[in-house]
Amino acid sequence: MSTPATPRPVTPLLDAIGSPADLKALKPEELVQLAQEVREEMIDAVSTTGGHLGAGLGVVELTVALHHVFDTPADRLIWDVGHQCYPHKILTGRRDRIRTLRQGGGLSGFTNRFESEYDPFGAGHSSTSISAGLGMAVARDLAGGKNHVIAVIGDGAMSAGMAYEAMNNAGAMDSRLIVILNDNDMSIAPPVGAMSAYLSKLISSKSYVSLRHLLKDLSSRFPGPVKRAAQRAEEYARGMVTGGTLFEELGFYYVGPIDGHQMDHLVPVLKNVRDHGEGPVLIHVVTQKGKGYPPAEAAADKYHGVARFNVVTGAQEKGKPNAPSYTGVFAKALTAAARTDDRIVAITAAMPAGTGLDVFAREFPARTFDVGIAEQHAVTFAAGLACEGYKPFTALYSTFLQRGFDQVVHDVAIQNLPVRFAIDRAGMVGADGATHHGSFDLCYLCCLPNMVVMAPSDEAELVHAVATAAAHDSGPIAFRYPRGEGTGVPLPETGEVLELGKGRIVRNGRGVALLALGPILHQCTLAADDLQAHGLSVTVADARFAKPLDAALLADLASRHDVLITVEDSARGGFGAMVLTHLSDTGALDGGLKVRTLGLPDSFIEHESPAKQLELAGLTARQIAARVLDILGHAQPETGSASTGSATPA
Numbered sequence: 001m002s003t004p005a006t007p008r009p010v011t012p013l014l015d016a017i018g019s020p021a022d023l024k025a026l027k028p029e030e031l032v033q034l035a036q037e038v039r040e041e042m043i044d045a046v047s048t049t050g051g052h053l054g055a056g057l058g059v060v061e062l063t064v065a066l067h068h069v070f071d072t073p074a075d076r077l078i079w080d081v082g083h084q085c086y087p088h089k090i091l092t093g094r095r096d097r098i099r100t101l102r103q104g105g106g107l108s109g110f111t112n113r114f115e116s117e118y119d120p121f122g123a124g125h126s127s128t129s130i131s132a133g134l135g136m137a138v139a140r141d142l143a144g145g146k147n148h149v150i151a152v153i154g155d156g157a158m159s160a161g162m163a164y165e166a167m168n169n170a171g172a173m174d175s176r177l178i179v180i181l182n183d184n185d186m187s188i189a190p191p192v193g194a195m196s197a198y199l200s201k202l203i204s205s206k207s208y209v210s211l212r213h214l215l216k217d218l219s220s221r222f223p224g225p226v227k228r229a230a231q232r233a234e235e236y237a238r239g240m241v242t243g244g245t246l247f248e249e250l251g252f253y254y255v256g257p258i259d260g261h262q263m264d265h266l267v268p269v270l271k272n273v274r275d276h277g278e279g280p281v282l283i284h285v286v287t288q289k290g291k292g293y294p295p296a297e298a299a300a301d302k303y304h305g306v307a308r309f310n311v312v313t314g315a316q317e318k319g320k321p322n323a324p325s326y327t328g329v330f331a332k333a334l335t336a337a338a339r340t341d342d343r344i345v346a347i348t349a350a351m352p353a354g355t356g357l358d359v360f361a362r363e364f365p366a367r368t369f370d371v372g373i374a375e376q377h378a379v380t381f382a383a384g385l386a387c388e389g390y391k392p393f394t395a396l397y398s399t400f401l402q403r404g405f406d407q408v409v410h411d412v413a414i415q416n417l418p419v420r421f422a423i424d425r426a427g428m429v430g431a432d433g434a435t436h437h438g439s440f441d442l443c444y445l446c447c448l449p450n451m452v453v454m455a456p457s458d459e460a461e462l463v464h465a466v467a468t469a470a471a472h473d474s475g476p477i478a479f480r481y482p483r484g485e486g487t488g489v490p491l492p493e494t495g496e497v498l499e500l501g502k503g504r505i506v507r508n509g510r511g512v513a514l515l516a517l518g519p520i521l522h523q524c525t526l527a528a529d530d531l532q533a534h535g536l537s538v539t540v541a542d543a544r545f546a547k548p549l550d551a552a553l554l555a556d557l558a559s560r561h562d563v564l565i566t567v568e569d570s571a572r573g574g575f576g577a578m579v580l581t582h583l584s585d586t587g588a589l590d591g592g593l594k595v596r597t598l599g600l601p602d603s604f605i606e607h608e609s610p611a612k613q614l615e616l617a618g619l620t621a622r623q624i625a626a627r628v629l630d631i632l633g634h635a636q637p638e639t640g641s642a643s644t645g646s647a648t649p650a
């Protein structure tokens with residue numbers, strides 16, 4: 001029996017907030033009530049849209065306090081990753097659209113400069129906020145401005161090297177920058193690493209500072225410039241005992257830890273930091289992910305990102321899958337391969353569940369490495385393992401592998417090391433939008449000498465890709481696969497080791513050839529069906545490899561057809577460009593063969609449903625068929641009978 005929909009929350013204070021300016025005059029107890037109303041509004045909204053829940057719930061009080069104390073948008077408030085910004089959106093004039101979150105035409109699930117002047121910096125990827133904030137602070141100083149710059153960064157995001165590069169620079173620049181470390185002792189999964197342990201030690205060694213002491217300490221800590229050097233020496237000595245040393249050593253004043261759910265702690269501390277002092281300051285705020293919503297408090301990892309859910313029960317509407325997910329198939333195949341090959345090890349950068357490596361870790365905990373949000377390190381760490389004869393499978397989302405590109409080139413490809421790249425979330429990803437699409441991996445991998453690049457067209461092919469990667473010991477190899485469900489094809493018991501650079505013809509025709517890479521093959525077969533209804537006979541081929549290319553297959557397709565169209569769900573400049581270059585280099589274009597390359601357009605596709613995104617990219621079966629007819633100079637089909645089918649990622 002379905003639980004009846006809950007009534008909209010009653011929010012008298014929030015109803016009166018049009019912009020952050022309306023928070024200024026609120027009394028302390030009203031700020032507390034406002035936070036509770038924002039929390040209820042957010043839970044209600046996300047229950048209808050899905051999205052990132054736990055992180056936002058944890059920063060409700062902090063968001064209210066920041067907007068009460070600071071003067072946004074003149075003061076720049078930057079949210080790291082941006083997945084915790086829903087309360088900020090509710091308070092900054094976007095409440096009326098909050099139930100459009102992550103839907104086509106609606107609000108982005110992250111901060112976005114194009115969406116609001118209250119979002120001074122867009123995000124989606126982690127650990128950029130301190131760098132961006134420092135840039136803004138220095139720009140302010142250059143212009144003689146007086147506004148504040150505040151970067152809010154989580155403990156998980158603090159595991160990335162970029163945060164330290166920024167702090168190292170900030171400490172030396174001595175520009176006034178306020179960093180708020182939002183420490184909820186969670187990344188998506190439980191946090192890992194020495195930094196996480198250090199933060200826990202900091203919290204336990206320093207019980208929450210009492211407000212009286214904190215304010216006394218703060219006022220004495222922001223002296224004139226003359227006393228600063230001596231004071232730093234004293235703080236260093238004190239830090240050895242109380243644990244503020246690391247941030248202080250980097251040149252930050254460390255304030256905290258303070259309870260991030262206590263408005264009467266947050267507001268005076270923020271005011272004090274706003275009104276006194278110079279140089280960079282770090283406020284260590286302790287919060288709870290999922291705060292105030294019992295199901296999310298009880299399972300912070302499960303409520304990091306949620307489907308629509310029932311507010312009363314917390315049950316998410318996940319729907320029954322029609323087929324196993326690509327991620328799940330990868331995890332199973334890798335785990336099976338590892339049973340007979342003890343050199344296989346697996347690496348994730350803070351995404352054990354997202355990449356399926358939690359499954360691998362259950363059976364092989366000692367052979368699984370979660371390195372934290374540290375994709376660059378993950379790649380070079382894998383290179384080191386490969387040097388010593390291990391078979392590292394580095395499982396990263398395509399969009400996050402972008403972070404490790406130099407490492408892929410310099411540490412892996414140049415040294416021809418057999419690192420295996422399992423590239424998840426390839427292609428478009430739906431509601432996360434432009435920051436998270438895996439659009440560029442083919443462009444940045446196909447150009448690399450030594451690199452082998454595979455793109456399985458369905459989940460059975462993915463099993464073969466895992467086997468092929470495990471067997472390939474002579475250099476780096478990558479295989480990319482999308483978010484969501486597979487096509488439902490039967491899965492092989494064991495993977496077959498594919499011949500490198502060999503594609504396959506899945507359907508033979510004449511005149512027109514569609515050469516697909518990856519799951520977009522399914523759209524191509526549907527397009528071929530559609531074209532058959534127009535009296536055209538179409539060859540459909542599955543390239544399987546973007547590098548090396550199947551020269552024999554290309555020669556065959558070029559010689560037997562008048563039109564050859566490559567199709568990939570990736571930015572152009574990858575597979576299609578490789579094919580075109582090859583055909584041109586081998587003279588296959590000299591005789592009048594018409595070649596076209598279909599792929600993602602030269603624009604960023606925003607959050608939308610996956611099916612709509614495919615259409616926006618012009619890659620549905622109907623659109624592919626229409627393109628063929630257009631090239632052949634045929635009249636266009638009126639409505640098109642081909643559907644988008646089920647190959648679209650969920």
Ligand SMILES: Cc1ncc(C[n+]2csc(CCOP(=O)(O)OP(=O)(O)O)c2C)c(N)n1
Nearest residue numbers: 055124125126154155156157186187188350
């Ligand atoms: C470069 C990069 N790698 C991985 C991710 C995926 N990711 C998003 S949020 C998150 C956890 C962030 O933890 P934290 O900063 O502590 O924020 P919290 O969710 O706990 O508020 C991760 C790993 C990302 N967004 N960017």
Ligand SMILES: CC(=O)[C@@H](O)[C@H](O)COP(=O)(O)O
Nearest residue numbers: 081083124305354425432483
């Ligand atoms: C904010 C972030 O980067 C992750 O939470 C991401 O949204 C997860 O995406 P998946 O849902 O595809 O695992």
Ligand SMILES: [Mg+2]
Nearest residue numbers: 154155156186
């Ligand atoms: Mg965290």
